[in-house]
Amino acid sequence: MKNNLVSRNLAVGALGLAAFLWAASAWAHHSISGKFNTTAAKTTLVGVVTSVDWRNPHVHVFMNVKTAGQAKAGAQILNWAVELESPSILEMEGHNRNTLHVGAAITVRGSRARDNSRQLWGEDVRFTVDQSLVFPPKVKLPRNPTNSRATPTWPDGQPALGQAPGAADGFWTDPSETALVEDGVTVAMDEYGVLANPADAAKVAPMQPWALGVYQYRQSRQLRDDPTYVNCKPPGGPRMYQSRLGVQLVEDRERKRIFVLMGSGNHNYRIIYLDGRKQVGLQGGDDDNPLYFGRSAGKWEGKTLVVDTIDFNEDFWFTQGGLPHTGQLHMIERFTRTDYDTLRYEVQIDDAGAYTRNWSASWTLKWNGGGALPSHFCQNNRQ
Amino acid sequence: MRIFRYLKWSPAVFALAAILPMAAQEGYPLKGSWIGEWSANATHGNDIILVMNWDGKAVSGIINPGTDNIKIDKATLDPAGWKVHIEADAKDKAGAAIRYVIDGAIGQLEMANRTITGTWSSQKGKGKFEIRRQ
Numbered sequence A: 001m002k003n004n005l006v007s008r009n010l011a012v013g014a015l016g017l018a019a020f021l022w023a024a025s026a027w028a029h030h031s032i033s034g035k036f037n038t039t040a041a042k043t044t045l046v047g048v049v050t051s052v053d054w055r056n057p058h059v060h061v062f063m064n065v066k067t068a069g070q071a072k073a074g075a076q077i078l079n080w081a082v083e084l085e086s087p088s089i090l091e092m093e094g095h096n097r098n099t100l101h102v103g104a105a106i107t108v109r110g111s112r113a114r115d116n117s118r119q120l121w122g123e124d125v126r127f128t129v130d131q132s133l134v135f136p137p138k139v140k141l142p143r144n145p146t147n148s149r150a151t152p153t154w155p156d157g158q159p160a161l162g163q164a165p166g167a168a169d170g171f172w173t174d175p176s177e178t179a180l181v182e183d184g185v186t187v188a189m190d191e192y193g194v195l196a197n198p199a200d201a202a203k204v205a206p207m208q209p210w211a212l213g214v215y216q217y218r219q220s221r222q223l224r225d226d227p228t229y230v231n232c233k234p235p236g237g238p239r240m241y242q243s244r245l246g247v248q249l250v251e252d253r254e255r256k257r258i259f260v261l262m263g264s265g266n267h268n269y270r271i272i273y274l275d276g277r278k279q280v281g282l283q284g285g286d287d288d289n290p291l292y293f294g295r296s297a298g299k300w301e302g303k304t305l306v307v308d309t310i311d312f313n314e315d316f317w318f319t320q321g322g323l324p325h326t327g328q329l330h331m332i333e334r335f336t337r338t339d340y341d342t343l344r345y346e347v348q349i350d351d352a353g354a355y356t357r358n359w360s361a362s363w364t365l366k367w368n369g370g371g372a373l374p375s376h377f378c379q380n381n382r383q
Numbered sequence B: 001m002r003i004f005r006y007l008k009w010s011p012a013v014f015a016l017a018a019i020l021p022m023a024a025q026e027g028y029p030l031k032g033s034w035i036g037e038w039s040a041n042a043t044h045g046n047d048i049i050l051v052m053n054w055d056g057k058a059v060s061g062i063i064n065p066g067t068d069n070i071k072i073d074k075a076t077l078d079p080a081g082w083k084v085h086i087e088a089d090a091k092d093k094a095g096a097a098i099r100y101v102i103d104g105a106i107g108q109l110e111m112a113n114r115t116i117t118g119t120w121s122s123q124k125g126k127g128k129f130e131i132r133r134q
Helices: A002-027 A087-092 A198-204 A209-220 A237-241 B002-019
Strands: A043-053 A060-066 A077-083 A105-112 A119-127 A133-135 A170-173 A247-252 A257-262 A269-273 A295-301 A304-310 A330-339 A342-350 A359-369 B032-038 B047-054 B059-064 B070-078 B083-091 B097-107 B115-122 B125-133
Touching: A043 A077, A060 A105, A198 A209, A237 A330, A237 A342, A237 A359, B032 B115, B047 B070, B059 B083, B083 B115
Parallel strands: A077 A119, A269 A295
Antiparallel strands: A043 A060, A043 A105, A060 A077, A105 A119, A119 A133, A170 A247, A170 A359, A247 A257, A257 A269, A295 A304, A304 A330, A330 A342, A342 A359, B032 B047, B032 B125, B047 B059, B059 B070, B070 B083, B083 B097, B097 B115, B115 B125
């Protein structure tokens, strides 16, 4: 009898896994808001782990869950897929593929898939026996010391935007804003940029009618078409400074250039030239050098690095929430390390192809000293 | 002998398709190259290529029916329903002026290879119209 139950559980698990893999092939990588209804009432599952799939872009835990009302209808066990953050983020929190074992009894609270399939975005995973936390309800990267430290400088007095001379390396993370909104505008949205109230769309930025229509369309689809996820396109523009996985600024002072390495987006990078070169070349780049990050020329104005960037292509979304841009996008960014642990980022958006006027946004990032820039890959790299 | 008509102008399609960027295009929805048919068009043939651009204020571009380019005189996009309206002045084989009016709507806006379907009309007739972005 027990063997029959075990066999059936295994069969259910295998079927569930097969169904999930079929569904996953259709979804590929995705935005969280696009796949899961994160604003609806949460669902709680209690069951037993049948498999742990520790791979990019997201970790999955499969679990067998007994359905309610089983006494009358007979025992029914369904296999669920619980999706978690990327391996990189979970590993930063000290987890690994052995954190959970097959057979462990767990309780999961999270958001159900929008298509009502048996998939859950796991926001709180606990061992059922003692309710101790397995995975955190919300990942928080290491915070910095609260005591203010002076801005580090190079011997010539210029601020160091990355690793300070003689100090440990690190990267910038924990952006105070995770979606682009014009300065001075307050609208409620989730961390992925989905508006709490769709009627707020026109407030976000001064969009032309077509751009507002595109933005509303993307919002209505919960950002599920975001090419950063669907097609693994680089998250160019200001978006690269709104990732929780952070950015690392590496200053090559001898050759007068700054590399901006991303903790997300397949480790894409951007180069800011400070050698006075002209921003010339084919608009949007070409197949050999598609300009997801444009052509950037920087110069120092006092303690602030000012970067002028043009020639973006139109193949990506330059913000998390789905604001559109065109090839006319001209970006002026200002990087100011206001103290050792704070980077103020300001950006002016000049895109007459999509907006009715220039507009600006700003936020801060925090220094994660001694930490290695986390890797995150759109497609699996951990077979 | 419909096949010969296709063969006749297919090199032009391939040549144009080869030089035009096959980009995802997440910007202005009409921008790019489109290939399709305006069916029942005896004046210019059924097969067409449209190339449209956006300068931030107006749409410009051409309709290529396999012969001479027809300059788009006016094109508008209404986000309410993603309605497209195009007007263009051409000449028939005898050199007489004809004016095309095309009305349609974008389908699958989220896709790089989105469509525009609708109707065309001129003094010489009218028919259905369907193009897909390349």
